Amino acid sequence: MQKEGERLIPINIVDEMKSSYIDYSMSVIVSRALPDVRDGLKPVHRRVLYGMYGLGVFSNRKYLKSARIVGDVLGKYHPHGDSSVYDAMVRMAQPWSLRYPQVDGQGNFGSMDGDPPAAMRYTEARLKKISDDILSDLDKETVDFQNNFDDSLTEPSVMPTKIPNLLVNGTSGIAVGMATNMAPHNLSEAVDAITAYIDNREITIDELMQHIVAPDFPTGGIIYGYDGVRDAFHTGRGRVVLRAKVSFEEVHNRNAIIVTEIPYQVNKAEMIARTAELVKDEKIPGIFEIRDESDRNGMRVVYELKNDAIPNVVLNLLYKYTALQTSFSVNNIALVHGRPEQLNLKDIIHHFVEHRHVIIVRRTEYELRKARERAHILEGFMKVIGTQDSLDKAISIIRHSATPQAAKEGIIQEFDLSELQAQAILDLRLARLTGMELDKIRDEYEAIMKEINNLEDILANEPRRFQIIKDELAEIKERYGDERRTEIDYSGGEMSIEDIIPNEAVVLTISHAGYVKRTLLSEYKIQSRGGVGNKAATTRDSDFLEYIVSATNHQYMLFFTEKGKCYWLRVFEIPEGSKTAKGRAVQNLINIEPDDKIKAYIRTNNLKDAEYVNQMSVVMVTKNGTIKKTSLEAYSRPRVNGVNAIEIRDNDMLLGAYLTNGTSEIMIATKNGKCIRFPEAKVREVGRGSIGVRGISMEEDDEAIGMIVVNDLENDTVLVVSEKGYGKRTAVEDYRITNRGGKGVITLNITEKTGNLIAIQNVTDEDGLMIINKSGVAIRMNMNEMRVMGRNTQGVKMINLKKNDEIAAIAKVEMDKDVVEEEELLEGAETAILPTEDGDAPEIENNSENENSEDQTEDSDSKE
Secondary structure: OOOOOOOOOOOOHHHHHHHHHHHHHHHHHHHHHOOEOOOOOOHHHHHHHHHHHHHOOOOOOOOEEHHHHHHHHHHHOOOOOHHHHHHHHHHHHOOOOOOOOOEEEEOOOOOOOOOOOOOOOOOEEEEOHHHHHHOOOHHHOOOOEEEOOOOOOEEEOOOOOOOOHHHHHOEEEEOOOOEEEEOOOOHHHHHHHHHHHHHOOOOOHHHHOOOOOOOOOOOOOEEEOOHHHHHHHHHOEEEEEEEOEEEEEEEOOEEEEEEEEOOOOOOHHHHHHHHHHHHHOOOOOOEEEEEEOOEOOEOOEEEEEOOOOOHHHHHHHHHHHOOOEEEEEEEOEEEEOOEEEEOOHHHHHHHHHHHHHHHHHHHHHHHHHHHHHHHHHHHHHHHHHOOHHHHHHHHHHHHHOOOHHHHHHHHHHHHOOOHHHHHHHHOOOHHHHOHHHHHHHHHHHHHHHHHHHHHHHHHHOHHHHHHHHHHHHHHHHHHHOOOOOOEEEOOOOOOOHHHHOOOOEEEEEEEOOOEEEEEEHHHOOOOOOOOOOEEOOOOOOOOOEEEEEEEEOOOEEEEEEOOOEEEEEEHHHOOEOOOOOOOEEHHHOOOOOOOOOEEEEEEEOOOOOHHHHHHOEEEEEEOOOEEEEEEHHHHOOOOOOOEEOOOOOOOOOEEEEEEEOOOOEEEEEEOOOEEEEEEHHHOOEOOOOOOOEEOOOOOOOOOEEEEEEEOOOOOOEEEEEEOOOEEEEEEHHHOOOOOOOOOOEEOOOOOOOOOOEEEEEEEOOOEEEEEEEOOOEEEEEEHHHOOEOOOOOOOEEOOOOOOOOOEEEEEEEEOOHHHOOOOOOOOOOEOOOOOOOOOOOOOOOEOOOOOOOOOOOOOOOOOO
16 A cells, blocks of 8 residues: 555566666676676686785785685675685685686695685685786776775776786686686797787787697696687687596506596596496496595596506597596687677787786876976975075075974975975975985986986887887796696597497397397307307397397498388497397387387498498398399488388388499398399399389298398308208309399208208308307307308208207308317207296206218209
């Protein structure tokens, strides 16, 4: 209810919110978060320095309690919390936070491990020597002063700094709607760049970068790559990648990575703790122990490696996953004439030089005024005490005057002096009335007049003023300049995956239910043909391993589904698992539809290589004998949800997909033991969405089981394997070339003993073969153990199978001839058995049968 005498003014709440928020944001921007481009200081830092200046705690004075300094700043200039002042002062004293600290702290001022400083009542501080030059000439009316928060005192609006503070110390701050993050630089380089700018105002940023080459961080480290630095200098924005400085040593008979410098603003303790977590979770393998051996002599973090670890690989993993590599996002925003602006390198230097020029002019004007005032006084002295007569007159006037005012008036009238001169005569001590003192006054007057002429020349001569700036900067460089701490790796850049993952040979396994994993090829033993095999993979109920492929970590895998879609994964992106691990569901790795299933795969090299993808083609075959050829380039742009690879009709499904080079030959086999051979050129290239053409004609009860692509007629042989463990190798030339779409010829004499044909593969004597049956037992063998035989034969026993077991898949793998192990199947040897669902293994059966005899019958070619 409105009271008498009150007046209500209706306002629009939207307008009021806008106005109030803009006022608040501008207050934060100008009075708290952003530095002034001239002195590089935010208000709190400027007030800390001015408070210490007022208390007289210069670099050559004794330390003063931090609480005393904070209280003075808080009570006089900074109307905020005491922690804001103390935290700012602490940071100004930390050599790992500021490239050139401004406060000399005594006591616990924190650590690089993130330890907090001691309370302000326990610590002491004083100004650093470099801060004397930030405050230099503050008493010579070089800068404007403004009222403090309660108008009881004044404080400087900017410091008359000789130090290019914004460049050498950088700054960071978050305002409202904007933020700043400016990198520190080397003082010597900054001085050289500023000097070069003064000499040539038209200098380009690239020319400036010959002097100030990159940021220089207080914690050292290495700038990895130069693009971000170049962007920051040219535009005021850029991403600078920082790496720790490391070396390799042998510690306790182990290889070790030694870290001696870490990136700027990284908490060392948190970095070590995070790395330990990653090691525990096996995200970073190869590390045996981590120790922090840092002391007062410097930093030393030791990553002791396992015996089989490769130091460079582990180091690159550390760079990838830990704070040993970070980025510093440069955002050069500072206040220019009270307004925030984004600045490039030349802008920052320009504004600093202009500021210094203003300081030189104002300082010279102040010194000239003071010199003229002193000359004026000295002129009065010489008028009055220049001769004995004039001195006697002055003494007589003073002695006979009733009051000091009367004496002053008498001297003014007698000698034609100003009030200032007359007062100075009255203030003279008797000792200065001697002849010797008069000579000193005359000498001082001559020196003052020379100084006045010099100062007037400075004000009248702009080149001289800029030379003074250069001379003062040279002195600053002489006093505080030091060597660059941060090294620059110009060849660096974004890490390629080859830096992180070793290009090792691996085996990829995909189960019938869609579980996939990769395992190092070296985990599998090499056995003789007919071996019982060893445990390869644990599968889930009613699941079995269906696909096996050998690859290297840096290659790509294209997955093709029975619905005719294609998905992408890099090999290293497939989760690693042990030989007996179940693997991970493919649906968790790619966005495959729930009712779809992977039926084929292609291993390719770099899909970003335009020449490679245009030279190669993808050839696909379906269960009904359809074949389709499409350029690999059509599959070179990965999409999260896959792409259509082939149109699949009812009662058909994709069997395989292969890379060809345009001159290959294609062979398709069926489950009834037929095989056709024809040139790739017989299949014309079509688009991704096409259905394809007929590859082989089959009987109603037959279906295609696979396809191979032959490129080396001299060395390649055709390996076919039946479901009951029989297989054989045959020369490619035994299969005559026909037209696409024919019925083919017999490739394996199918009987009840052999079972249907389940796989076809092209192999040489140099190849190895991995066979995995549906119960999970695997055997690995050399192909040179298997002789080449006729086309229309039953083949030889390749693996001993338990009752009701069948072969699930075969794959060609590279053999390491140095680690071939010969394992003989002894009578009574135990067969590898899968654990039951509850984890207990069933009873072990003795396998005394030895079915290594080579049953084979020579039949004539069947008629087409």
